[in-house]
Amino acid sequence: MGSAGTAAVEEITEPFLEDDKAAAAAEVELIPDWKEQITVRGLVVSAVLGTLFCIITHKLNLTVGIIPSLNVSAGLLGFFFVRTWTAFLSKLGCSVRPFTRQENTVIQTCVVACYGLAFSGGFGSYLLSMDEKTYQLIGKDYPGNRAEDVKNPGLLWMMSFIFVVSFLGLFSLVPLRKVMVLDDKLTYPSGTATAMLINSFHTRTGAELARKQVSCLGKYLSISFCWSCFKWFFSGIGDSCGFDNFPSLGLPLFNNTFYFDFSPTYIGCGLICSHIVNCSVLLGAIISWGFLWPFISQRAGDWYPSDLGSSDFKGLYGYKVFIAISLILGDGVYNLIKIIVITVREMCRSSSNQNNLPMTAELSDGNTSKSQLEQTKRDVFLKDGIPLWVAASGYAVLASISTVTMPNIFPPLKWYLVLCAYIIAPALAFCNSYGTGLTDWSLASTYGKIGLF
Template identity: 75%
Template sequence: MGTEQAAAVEISEPLLLHEEAAVDKIRADDQEIERIPEWKDQITIRGLVVSAILGTLFCIITHKLNLTVGIIPSLNVAAGLLGFFFVKSWTGFLSKLGISVQPFTRQENTVIQTCVVACYGLAFSGGFGSYLLSMDEKTYKLIGEDYPGNRAEDVKNPGLLWMMGFIFVVSFLGLFSLVPLRKVMVLEYKLTYPSGTATAMLINSFHTNTGAELARKQVSCLGKYLSISFCWSCFKWFFSGIGDSCGFDNFPPWVDAVQEYRAGDWYPADLGSNDFKGLYGYKVFVAISLILGDGLYNLIKIISVTIKEICTKRQNLPVVKEVTDENSSKLLAEQKKRDEVFLKDRIPFWFAASGYVGLAAISTAAMPMIFPPLKWYLVLCSYILAPALAFCNSYGTGLTDWSLASTYGKIGLFIIASLVGSNGGVLAGLAACGVMMSIVSTAADLMQDFKTGYLTLSSAKSMFVSQLVGTAMGCVIAPLTFWFGGASILDHLIVHTKHHML
């Protein structure tokens, strides 16, 4: 029978001296291999220039997809890849000329990717393919002047200046709404954010001994398939028909069976497939209920657990001795290093709260000037509810890699439109949809980039600042690229739609 030692163990003393020594040794080796720059050094002029170029390119791509397909894929990986390729090519060219250049680190690469994502994200959440176009005169005439609720007073044609002003006053609030929860989302919940994780793994692989060759092969592969896609699009152009039907309008078949069986009972039988008074309304609101219910449950769970831990502080922690091998010790050291870097440059809660309140006050005063039917108290109520919806969207994005900003935008649209009524409710509802979409979309993008920064040992403060810079770029680049390029695409689509209706 073994004997029990009665030696007292202080909780402040290291439990495993050998493990601590191994962790310190690994940490010292990592510091010798790579010095992590300060957060200010991670943001460079060349990185911002490359971000502006790639942001312009991706905004054009997003407008094209938004106006034709309606589904925007994640371009995070492409932003990280092209950012590495451009900066590495530039530094290599200067090195051959004998000019000394600053080393290109994975942190700078991550900042470029974050800035690009923030920039082109506004091409989607800015409503250039959705709620802003729903306000113009072309849409009013396309729906029909005799359509119930379609009033000429609710028409607001696109204008470059007012669109820029609108995006400026609504796009920055989402960045401040969930900053205090970054530790919960990334470290405690350990949400995957698949696109952010994949981008981080790609960036980490680039900044190795064989990373440059790998990036060169990937850019070559990207260019090859881009050329194939372009040639295929040109080929299809010669055989494109009139209209937007793709052959899958009646897929899956059981949906038609339900529609035919309940048509005239649950909803009028003579409605279109996209009419909210028909079956489409059931699809949308059931999806909204499921998504919103799951997100609000986790938000309430976080609040209740936090309050419980504050009220019942643990006094005596159990002393547990864990036996780990060399590999697990190395993984433990890497995780500790990531946690330290992620939590090192803190973003104070008071800064995030004051920033959100200040921007909300500015937006509350400015929005009624742009959209008179949207009263200031409705804007204020939207900003009170928006952080909860932003959390739900960020949580769902972390699990599924799918931002449902447009779905949450519909919540604001229906609520505000019903409150305003027939006298300007359409315009007010569409503007409220833009407010919700901008906040929940930018909040999800920020959390995803926090995940990328966590895995690439980038400072959370540099991630936040690069998001601010990228959002400022997007407020200018997204409207400009739409104004000079997206309008022609839209006119082409309207002509095809009119032919299809005739």
């Protein structure tokens, strides 16, 4: 009886499985060409959302210092804007091109590239640290602080700098996507989650969910905007009064910066960051401002001159900066070594598995419809790839242009230092990309900090 029931179930479900496989195969075949995936409306939406996300990134970079992942928000808002646009044109009687998942992915990728460049381009760190104000703040007599290294922010040279350094990753990593995604089967958790989310948007249930999410987003955006306007009416000059400097724990602790500012930015960042990040930041604030800085300030005149300003690197401010940087670098070096070890181990394991069983997987899966569908997806994935010779030539040309241009932008910078950086950059980029695929943790900023030494 049980075997008969099982056979009946198999007979019933088999047509449905075949239909699903046929539909999936047809869906793969109907993927538009890459030229059709890049549309005018997609570029317009990408520019608008990219500008908005850049402003948010600069705000967080200059205040909180922690930039949460905005991938999901980019995909969600891109879907909402284009769907709203197509629905509006349809009501006017205009014929509109269907909004595909690929076009949604292009929008999401452009937006992420925009705000990623705003974060990693140095607009909240090294580009601003080279200006005249920072030079005077550190002190003219401070070792290594030279007047010829001053570079005040300027739109022209900053745009030139970004253009000559931002496109090299395209030619150094994209040709290796087959190795990392298909051969080594790296998961890239954030990218996979975003892809699944975009896929869900383009179903009837997913579209309804996206509509509710955008409605919730608009509601809390309005609350944040109205609260910021309300706080402005009670703001004073500097740190005098208002909700931005509310002594919630009393005046003695207020003098050690323990107060609440009712900032929606910090609240939102705390909501989106993980518990370990929030607890670590809170613990660091309590240890530093509650114990460490008051203890060091009591040693003024013994450990450092007592007549220095609050922003002098030779005084208490120097302890604050270099202790924090040492902790960050130490943790970064540890995680860098750990991820390199994990990466090398996984690469060796993957290589040994392929060498031990080179034919088994092909023979066992070669006659199934699933393997045919996977092969079709594999072909689509590799169809519009960048040839290796184009990638190598493009990297060499851009590296040469950058090697010539960078010393003109920064005169103290030697051309051979730039050349050495571009020689070792592909290896570091591959290690970082491989580690990100395994752990979902990019250490690009850590590689940059280690480059300081």
